[in-house]
Amino acid sequence: MRVALFVTCLADAMFPQVGRATVELLERLGHEVVFPEAQTCCGQMHINTGYQREAVRLVEHQVDTFAGYEAIVAPSGSCVGSIRHQHATVARRAGRVALSHRAEELGERTYELSEFLVDVLGVTDVGARFPHRVTYHPTCHSLRMLRVGDRPLRLLREVRDIDLVELPGADQCCGFGGTFALKNADTSAAMLSDKLRNVLSTGASVVSAGDSSCLMHMGGGLSRLSTVAGTTARPVHLAEILAAT
Structure with missing residues (x-):
């Protein structure tokens, strides 16, 4: 499967090892991982602090950037939660009905890491060892x-x-x-x-x-x-x- 990595702001700026680990894990399981370089913040922090109008452009950018990928995986339940449960609502409130439909469709293809592994790939044993x-x-x-x-x-x-x-x-x-x-x-x-x-x-x-x-x-x-x-x-x-x- 060809998987797009949505690395998230924190992983990109402060915890790059989390993004690298996600890629290493998925590749070890036999999947191709691509990184759409146009990706930015998904807009969650704007939405959660009341800047919904400003977030519309970020919602649209998220939809455009990850269009065409079979699955998008992020090492963050928080960001995936925003994409799946907030983006369409933000677009709809702004009168962007077509964008809201596209955001809903993107949400259906966007997964938190554990969801993707268990529900989509059907694996629980990923071959890891961690003696701690x-x-x-x-x-x-x-x-x-x-x-x-x-x-x-x-x-x-x-x-x-x-x-x-x-x-x-x-x-x-x-x-x-x-x-x-x-x-x-x-x-x-x-x-x-x-x-x-x-x-x-x-x-x-x-x-x-x-x-x-x-x-x-x-x-x-x-x-x-x-x-x-x-x-x-x-x-x-x-x-x-x-x-x-």
Whole structure:
């Protein structure tokens, strides 16, 4: 299958290893991965902060850039959630009916990584090996918007030599929420504290998730804790674990 990678802003600018891991994983499974170089931000941050009119151009650009590809895969439940559940609505509210139909069709071909692996390719054992103790945080958008369910855990359970431990309060938000962490810093910090307390209670050396944004938030908290509590737990994206051999 010829797959288009939608790398997302965070992976492109801050976590390129996540994009590389996604490509390595899909190629190892025998698929051709292409990178449409015209891709930009999908517009999620504009939509979520009320700039829907400004987001229309980004929705249109997303549709144009990924037209013609059989499947589009992104290592982000958050961005895929926006494409699938927000883009058509934004276009329709702007009176762009034809664009809204194209956005709906694109949403049907756009997948979060674990969805694509399990539902489209029909695989759970991707040939990975990761000899570490890992706990998994299901991010809010993947859990509630995309309803990926246990797909990431089904993939992780098949990883060789992994010690996968359940995260207490796994369905609780880590406190990031995009601009929520900026606009409601105290609440965000309190939510992060609760999340990290649960992560550390597992004794895991790695906390994984399907969104770099949440991992960035948790990673910042863990780095601060490392200086005062000596913890060595670190964030690792799901794609990186699945690409490891």
